[in-house]
Amino acid sequence: MKKFLCAALLAAAPLCAQTYVIKNATVMTVSKGTFKGSILVKDGKIAEVGEKVMEPTGAKIIDASNQYVIPGIIDCHSHIAVDGSVNEGSVSVSSMVDIKDVINPEDIAIFRALAGGVTTANILHGSANAIGGQTLVLKMRWGKDAQGMIFEGAMPGIKFALGENPKRAGNPQGGRGATVVEARYPATRMGIEDTIRQAFNEAKAYKAEWDAYNAKVAGGEHLIPPRKDLKLEPLKEVLEGKRYIHAHCYRADEILMLIRVADDFGFKIRTFQHVLEGYKVAKEIAAHGAGASTFSDWFAFKVEAIDAIPYNAAIMQKYGVAVSMNSDDAELMRHLNTEAGKAMRYGGVSETEALAMVTINPARQLGIDNRVGSIEAGKDADLAIYDKYPLSDFAKVQKVLIDGNLYFDRDQDVTGRAARQAEKQKLLDKEKQIQQRQQPPRRPGA
Numbered sequence: 001m002k003k004f005l006c007a008a009l010l011a012a013a014p015l016c017a018q019t020y021v022i023k024n025a026t027v028m029t030v031s032k033g034t035f036k037g038s039i040l041v042k043d044g045k046i047a048e049v050g051e052k053v054m055e056p057t058g059a060k061i062i063d064a065s066n067q068y069v070i071p072g073i074i075d076c077h078s079h080i081a082v083d084g085s086v087n088e089g090s091v092s093v094s095s096m097v098d099i100k101d102v103i104n105p106e107d108i109a110i111f112r113a114l115a116g117g118v119t120t121a122n123i124l125h126g127s128a129n130a131i132g133g134q135t136l137v138l139k140m141r142w143g144k145d146a147q148g149m150i151f152e153g154a155m156p157g158i159k160f161a162l163g164e165n166p167k168r169a170g171n172p173q174g175g176r177g178a179t180v181v182e183a184r185y186p187a188t189r190m191g192i193e194d195t196i197r198q199a200f201n202e203a204k205a206y207k208a209e210w211d212a213y214n215a216k217v218a219g220g221e222h223l224i225p226p227r228k229d230l231k232l233e234p235l236k237e238v239l240e241g242k243r244y245i246h247a248h249c250y251r252a253d254e255i256l257m258l259i260r261v262a263d264d265f266g267f268k269i270r271t272f273q274h275v276l277e278g279y280k281v282a283k284e285i286a287a288h289g290a291g292a293s294t295f296s297d298w299f300a301f302k303v304e305a306i307d308a309i310p311y312n313a314a315i316m317q318k319y320g321v322a323v324s325m326n327s328d329d330a331e332l333m334r335h336l337n338t339e340a341g342k343a344m345r346y347g348g349v350s351e352t353e354a355l356a357m358v359t360i361n362p363a364r365q366l367g368i369d370n371r372v373g374s375i376e377a378g379k380d381a382d383l384a385i386y387d388k389y390p391l392s393d394f395a396k397v398q399k400v401l402i403d404g405n406l407y408f409d410r411d412q413d414v415t416g417r418a419a420r421q422a423e424k425q426k427l428l429d430k431e432k433q434i435q436q437r438q439q440p441p442r443r444p445g446a
Contacts, residue, residue: 017041017043017044017381017403017404017405018060018404018405018406019040019041019042019043019056019058019059019060019404020039020040020041020059020060020061020062020381020401020404020406021038021039021040021041021053021055021056021059021060021061021062022038022039022041022062022064022069022383022385023038023061023062023063023064023065024036024038024063024064024065025037025038025039025064025065025067025068025069025385026067026068026069027049027068027069027375028068028069028070028351028352028355028375028390029049029071029374029375029376030070030071030352030356030359030360030373030374030375031360031374031375031376032049032374032375032376033352034351034352035051036051037049037050037051037052037053038050038051038052038053039053039069039375039383040053040054040055040056040059041381041383041401041404042056042404043404044380044381044403044404044405045377045378045379045380045381045404046375046376046377046378046379046380046381046383047377048377049375049376049377062385062399064385066387067385067386067387067398068385068387068388068389068390069375069383069384069385069386070117070337070355070359070375070383070384070386070390071359071360071372071373071374071375071382071383071384072117072118072119072120072359072372072382072383072400072401072402073116073117073118073119073120073336073337073358073359073384074118074119074120074121074324074358074359074362074363074366074368074372074373075113075118075120075121075122075326075327075333075336075358075362076121076122076246076271076273076291076293076324076326076362076365076366077122077124077246077273077274077293077326077327077328078113078121078122078123078326078327078328078330078333079123079124079126079328079330080107080109080110080113080121080123080330080333081103081104081105081107081109081110081123081138081149082099082102082103082104082107082123083102083103083104083107084102085126086124086125086126087125087126087127087128087129087132087169088125088128088129088132088133089126089128089169089170090170090184091129091184092129092130092131092166092170092184092185092186092195093129093130093131093195093199093231094125094129094131094132094133095131095132095133095134095158095199095231095232095233095234095235096133096230096231096233096234097125097132097133097134098133098134098136099123099124099125099133099134099135099136100134100136100146100150103123103136103138103146103149104146105144105145105146105148105149109330109333110140110142110149111142111408112330112333112334113140113330113333113334114140114400114407114408115334115397115400115408115410115413116333116334116335116336116337116397117336117337117384117386117390117397117400118140118333118334118336119139119140119372119382119383119384119400119402120137120138120139120140120151120362120363120366120368120372120382121137121138121140121333122135122136122137122157122246122362122366123135123136123137123138124157124159124246124273125158125159126159126161126165127159127161127165127166127248128161128165128166128170129159129161129166129169130160130161130162130166130186130192130195130196130199131158131159131160131195131196131199131235132158132159132160132161133158133159134156134157134158134159134234134243135156135157135158135159135244135246136150136156136157137151137154137155137157137366138150138151139151139382139402139403140400140402140407141402141403141405141407142407142408143407151368153368153371154366154367154368155242155243155244155366155367155368156234156237156242156243156244157243157244157245157246157270157366158234158235158238158244158245158246159246159247159248160196160245160246160247160248160258160269161247161248161249162189162192162248162249162250162251162254162255162257162258163189163192163248163249163250163251163254164250164302164303164304165248166186166192167186167187167188167189167191167192168187169184170183170184170185189253189254189257192254193257193261196258196261197261197264199232199235200235200239200261200265202232202235203232203235203236203238203239204239204265206226206229206232206233206235206236207236207239207240209226210225210226210236213225213226238267239265239266239267241267241268244270244271244366244367245262245267245268245269245270245271246270246271246273246293247269247271247272247273248273248274249272249273249274249275250274250275250276250277250304250305250308251277251304252277252278252280252281255272255275255277255278255281255284255285256281256284258272259284259285259288259290263288268288268289268290269288269290270290270291270365270367271290271291271292271293271324271365272285272290272291272292272293273293273326274293274295274326274328275292275293275294275312275316276294276295276298276299276305276307276308276312277307277308277312278292278294278312278315278316278321279309279311279312279315279316280307282315282316282318282319282321283319285316285319285321286316286319286320286321290321291321291322291323291324291361291364291365292313292316292321292322292323292324293323293324293325293326293362293365294312294313294316294323294324294325294326295308295325295326295328295339296310296313296325296340296342296343296346297310297342297346310342310345310346310347311346311347313325313343313346313347313349313357314343314346314347314348314349315347317347317349317353322361322364322365323357323361324357324358324361324362324365325339325343325357325358326362327339336358337386337390337395338391338392338393338395339358340354340355340357340358340391341354341391341392341393343357344391351391354391355390355391359373359374360373360374361373380402380403380404381401381402381403381404382401382402382403383400383401384397384399384400385397385398385399385400386398396410397410398410398411
């Protein structure tokens with residue numbers, strides 16, 4: 001059933017960008033205010049935005065009267081589209097593994113994310129490791145293959161994790177590690193810090209070896225290069241500022257610990273993920289220059305989340321932290337617009353500030369804000385059209401464009417359901433007939 005649904009929806013995927021004019025909409029640009037007007041989409045880009053725009057001959061008109069257009073939603077923490085387990089739990093430092101190798105472009109969660117207005121997501125390794133695997137930014141280009149979904153030019157990342165998850169993952173005393181035969185270091189919060197420090201001590205030595213080699217080669221010497229270490233290579237990139245760190249965390253003491261480690265080794269944490277006690281150390285997070293990608297109101301789902309409050313996002317923003325709302329969940333990903341709205345209810349942030357938490361702020365955290373996150377001429381035409389005020393529980397996505405392609409149309413989806421159901425039934429009936437023909441004949445008296 002799932003395979004058929006994927007095939008039917010993939011067949012309807014867009015082939016090439018068309019010129020669109022979205023008219024008569026309430027345009028919520030995030031960066032340049034909100035107004036009634038139009039958007040010209042051409043060659044995959046936002047060509048013009050204003051109260052009135054040029055309408056080229058042959059352009060397809062989308063009448064968005066009484067509707068709202070926002071930048072495509074960006075989720076800075078997701079695990080969808082991953083084939084198999086999201087954790088490599090056998091070691092404490094798994095920086096050699098890469099989410100890019102296990103992207104499943106047929107995961108139906110991609111289409112459902114589109115139906116919720118999401119156009120871009122940061123796909124992360126799990127949190128079983130103090131230093132986890134390499135991460136990847138995807139566009140929700142439903143119908144493309146795995147390579148076609150990759151956000152071209154986005155900075156690569158790596159997942160770190162603090163707290164209960166990594167310290168319990170490899171230990172058979174209980175919890176997630178209950179089936180592990182042998183205990184895996186670390187089993188304490190102290191051990192997690194030590195694991196990260198030791199890995200970067202090794203990475204510094206590895207980087208020094210390569211720097212010395214490159215300097216000698218630049219000077220004309222002919223040498224055998226050092227051995228490439230797939231575990232240390234991503235950490236070397238972190239030290240060189242070529243790879244972002246996205247760190248799973250909850251408690252304030254651990255957030256401060258990782259800031260100290262980063263300062264000692266001369267790198268930056270790009271985002272603290274979940275960061276439920278971020279409000280306690282918002283000043284320190286801002287001073288470090290890190291972003292915070294948090295839940296709106298998840299709390300008490302485990303002991304280390306007991307001090308979470310729904311004012312967290314607003315308090316961190318007040319101290320100058322770039323804050324985004326993340327999902328960490330395929331279902332929650334479908335209504336991140338209302339998660340942003342909760343920041344207005346709890347904390348009193350403005351409409352634009354709330355909307356920024358699912359658009360331009362996560363774009364900044366991922367280093368892609370020059371391409372997406374706001375409605376501006378020259379940016380990628382990643383847009384979501386809602387029938388009602390987008391921060392309301394009652395709002396539904398009507399259309400989603402990515403790179404100027406229409407990837408989701410609610411009307412087309414609804415009207416096509418009967419035909420897809422009929423086709424599905426035909427395939428099920430055919431499969432049943434094949435199975436009946438393949439059954440061996442019954443013996444007399446059996």
